[in-house]
Structure formats: C-alpha cells, structure tokens
Amino acid sequence: MEHNVFIVLFRGVGGATQLPTKPLREALVAAGFEKAATYINSGNAIVATKHSESETRIKIAAIVKREFAFEKEIILLNRAEWAKLIRNNPFPEAVETPTTLHAFVLAKKPEKKAIQALAQRTAGHERIAVDGRVLYFHSPDGFGKSKLPPVIDRILGVVSTARNWNTVRKLMEMADAAAS
DSSP, X not given: OOOEEEEEEETTOBTTBOOOHHHHHHHHXXXXXXXXXXXXXXXXXXXXXXXXXXXXXXXXXXHHHHHHOOOSOEEXXXXXXXXXXXXXXXXXXXXXXXXXXXXXXXXXXXXXXXXHHHHTTOOTTOEEEEETTEEEEEOTTOTTTOSSGXXXXXXXXXXXXXEEHHHHHHHHHHHXXXXX
C-alpha cells in the first residue's frame, strides 16, 4: 500500500499555545509516522502514513493531547489537495509579495451565503475567494491591519487555520520531499 503524505495544520498555535517543533516531530516519529517533519512554531507538520485522513487526524490528536495538552482543531490536506490549493490561487500577482497572500484551510466547505456575507466585510484593497475548503485572502495593506481574519470563522460558520504564501510553498516542498 502506498503512503499518504499529509500536511498537518494545527489551529491556534502561537502566543500562549505552543507546539515545539522538535518534540512534536519526535512524538510523531515515535508514533510510527514516517518522514515526519515540522515547520516553524506556528503549527505545521508533514507526515507519511498508510492510515486514512481521519485515522491520521485521530492518532495525531491523541499524541498532541497526551504530549503537549493541545486540544484545538487539526486540519489535514493530502499532498494532491495542497498542490491544488497552490494551483488554484486566484490572485497569482500577489505571490510576488507572499506575506500579503494567505490560504485559510477550512474544516468544511462553507455555504454560499456565508461567503457572500464575508465578502461584504472586506475593506480597502482586500480580496477573498473561496474554492472548496480553501479561502484565499489577499491583504495588500497588511494581514495584521485587516479586521477580517478575526471574524472569518464566525461569519463562515466554519473552523479555519491560515498560512501565508511563504509557508504554503514551503509546506509543498516538504510534502514533495516526504513523497520521494
């Protein structure tokens, strides 16, 4: 059976909630995940496994609860889904300034009316687009200055976790390396 390579996104890491990269990587390897890798302290990991997405999420959730007292949402996308996320970017010109482009990975596809309600909240030069379980957010005036990110989950009615385009690209490189 071929291995699945998953990009593992931990929601809400940063500030008071930490998932230290080296101990996380070591815990994943000890649990039998192959080619486990972590990227920066914002809650990113890559694993190769024969388990399904749901089995992998359950197993990782148990590990991080036991080892790090982490009990927030964990969202997984497989390598093909992550490649599609990159390929379907509706704002290719924003890639030149990757800290202004973010991909919010959603726990499920939001309703159309919720997407419309969120679009009405954009300000200035901000733009959003939703493709399945991904919300693309271009904030040329700065992510930190935007009032949109704190209300995205509430308005969409869906849990999300965001990564800037530098992180998106790096996670793809890592997933490709884990697949080889």
